[in-house]
Each structure stands twice: as structure tokens, then as C-alpha cells.
Amino acid sequence: MRIVMGLLVVGLLATPAMAKDALCRTTDDGEYPCVFTSLDEAGSFEISAAGKPTFELWVDSPGIASVSATFEEGGRSVALPGSYLRSEEDGACWKSDAAETEICAW
Secondary structure (H helix, E strand, C coil): CHHHHHHHHHHHHHCCCCEEEEEEEECCCEEEEEEEEECCCCCCEEEECCCCCEEEEEEEECCEEEEEEECCCCCCEEECCCCEEECCCCCCEEEECCCCCEEEEC
């Protein structure tokens, strides 16, 4: 019984972060329902939705992140230009300093 309980605890600890339903907005796609998945404790996340690119935002330091996108299922991840800066007006939004693109997830 102890072995089974131990394996259960190890399995729970190894489970990836749970995804949750959210509302997303990107410059190119507008607002749409999406799935938000936390990637780490720094605030990095992934957003995805059927028929939309999947975005991964990796927090490099507080308020500054790198973003990549996968534009088709099974496709390669492409780094987006510039650094993304967290919006002071809405902390759920990140805007590129190299292009007029923004990614938000609520």
C-alpha cells in the first residue's frame, strides 16, 4: 500500500500545469476564447485555440518577455521580433518593442 501511495504522490507531482479557459486577444486575431497554460512560476504562459496560432511567452525578467508562435499544428515554433513588455495599463497584456503587436490573456 505504501508503494502505491508513493507512486500516486510522484505521479501528481510530475503532472504538467493544468490548463484553464481564458479570453485572449492578439493584434492579428482580435479577441477569442482560448486555453491558458502556465509554464513556470515567473509568469510564463502559453495560449492556444483551434484555428489560431499557439503563443508561448517566456518571462526573461520582471516585465520583459520573449514570445514565439506556432502557426500550424505540428509546425515549427517561430521567435517573434523584439522583446515583449508588460503593459502598465493592463497587466494581462504584453506589447512588442519592435513591432506593433500585442498579446493579452485574461
